[in-house]
Amino acid sequence: MHPETSVIRSGRSDQPDSLAPVLFPSTNYVTDSLEQTQTKACDLTEQRFYSRHSNPTVGAFEEAVAELEGAEAARAFSSGMGAISSVVLALCGSGDHVVVQQQLYGTTLLFFQWAKAQFKLELTLVDGTQPGAFAEAVQPGKTKLVFAETPSNPLVGLTDLSELGAIAGPVVVVDSTAAPPIIQRPLDWGADLSLHSATKSIAGHNDAMLGVVSGSKELLDWIRSYSVMLGANASAFDAMNGLRGLRTLAVRLARQSETAWFLARHLEQHPAIARVWFPWLESHPGHSLANQQMKLPGGILAFELKAPSLSPDLAQGQNGVPAKFMQNLKLAQLATSMGGPETLITHPFTTTHAGLLPEELEAMGIGENIFRVSVGLEHPGDLLADFNQALKLMQT
Numbered sequence: 001m002h003p004e005t006s007v008i009r010s011g012r013s014d015q016p017d018s019l020a021p022v023l024f025p026s027t028n029y030v031t032d033s034l035e036q037t038q039t040k041a042c043d044l045t046e047q048r049f050y051s052r053h054s055n056p057t058v059g060a061f062e063e064a065v066a067e068l069e070g071a072e073a074a075r076a077f078s079s080g081m082g083a084i085s086s087v088v089l090a091l092c093g094s095g096d097h098v099v100v101q102q103q104l105y106g107t108t109l110l111f112f113q114w115a116k117a118q119f120k121l122e123l124t125l126v127d128g129t130q131p132g133a134f135a136e137a138v139q140p141g142k143t144k145l146v147f148a149e150t151p152s153n154p155l156v157g158l159t160d161l162s163e164l165g166a167i168a169g170p171v172v173v174v175d176s177t178a179a180p181p182i183i184q185r186p187l188d189w190g191a192d193l194s195l196h197s198a199t200k201s202i203a204g205h206n207d208a209m210l211g212v213v214s215g216s217k218e219l220l221d222w223i224r225s226y227s228v229m230l231g232a233n234a235s236a237f238d239a240m241n242g243l244r245g246l247r248t249l250a251v252r253l254a255r256q257s258e259t260a261w262f263l264a265r266h267l268e269q270h271p272a273i274a275r276v277w278f279p280w281l282e283s284h285p286g287h288s289l290a291n292q293q294m295k296l297p298g299g300i301l302a303f304e305l306k307a308p309s310l311s312p313d314l315a316q317g318q319n320g321v322p323a324k325f326m327q328n329l330k331l332a333q334l335a336t337s338m339g340g341p342e343t344l345i346t347h348p349f350t351t352t353h354a355g356l357l358p359e360e361l362e363a364m365g366i367g368e369n370i371f372r373v374s375v376g377l378e379h380p381g382d383l384l385a386d387f388n389q390a391l392k393l394m395q396t
């Protein structure tokens with residue numbers, strides 16, 4: 001089946017006659033005998049025992065994502081960070097070496113830095129956009145985990161999935177949040193685990209905190225056992241919204257990709273904009289890689305304002321260029337997160353990456369006049385008009 005059909009048909013084996021996802025809010029289930037209790041207690045994939053282990057609604061969501069990813073198994077988590085922290089804590093121990101991409105969602109980088117301080121993880125940061133960087137940093141026999149994020153948040157930088165998939169030895173994890181399985185499937189390229197903050201496009205309506213990881217049953221059983229102890233399981237309610245969102249993933253991504261491509265082309269020509277990052281633009285450093293590994297560009301783009309020509313007042317805070325530009329926008333709303341129906345604009349410098357040191361921000365290329373846009377489902381013409389009027393106000 002094509003993925004457009006899989007999103008509609010998958011995750012229904014437990015409740016085949018219900019068209020809508022079925023919510024099982026129960027935290028625990030009655031068993032017939034001590035023998036049955038023991039069997040269920042020891043099988044962490046049992047969906048009718050205790051919902052920190054597994055749950056029928058969560059199981060349906062996991063089944064659907066596994067099918068879409070072409071994976072043997074999937075595990076849903078309470079958030080993308082719940083997924084990331086569970087994977088790292090399950091697979092790495094004190095003193096292990098991990099190779100991690102420099103261009104990461106801010107809290108993911110903070111998590112790795114915390115793990116370095118707390119568990120003496122040996123951390124090598126690499127520029128994921130540089131060919132061969134990951135493979136060169138791997139220390140055979142010592143590196144336990146390779147962690148990449150492609151496209152990266154917020155500058156949609158691309159890492160070569162075929163290079164990642166060719167790395168033998170460590171477990172290779174790809175955070176593919178900005179490119180759900182309709183766009184790319186890291187496991188097809190040889191990665192061991194594909195990870196998503198399903199809070200974003202997969203659930204897609206800004207109403208569910210969810211993470212999900214797909215891969216081999218063996219790896220997923222191991223990770224599940226840790227996440228059961230950590231309590232990082234997804235709630236049934238969020239999984240229900242995740243599954244409901246998944247049904248429209250293909251049409252939402254097609255529409256968001258088209259609108260984002262339209263906006264990226266126009267914004268790139270705008271005199272007040274210094275630079276636009278979007279995988280389909282020829283000016284994007286990962287443009288040919290995008291053609292190789294992505295079926296659609298996705299709905300995320302970033303741009304940099306030509307600040308000095310826009311305003312002589314470069315003071316920060318409410319008088320700063322970023323704040324003024326945000327205030328001028330009427331349709332695109334100032335909010336974190338991405339992948340929902342509403343177009344959202346974020347200022348990574350003060351939000352998603354605010355916890356990082358100036359030198360880390362510089363290494364990631366995140367300047368004060370850079371904005372990330374999560375393109376929604378509004379009419380493309382209305383969105384362009386909104387950006388144009390906001391940019392015009394900045395020039396007067």
Ligand SMILES: Cc1ncc(COP(=O)(O)O)c(C=O)c1O
Binds near residue numbers: 197
């Ligand atoms: C690429 C990426 N990975 C992980 C996360 C964390 O996901 P969550 O907010 O669901 O914990 C985010 C959140 O923005 C993200 O953008």
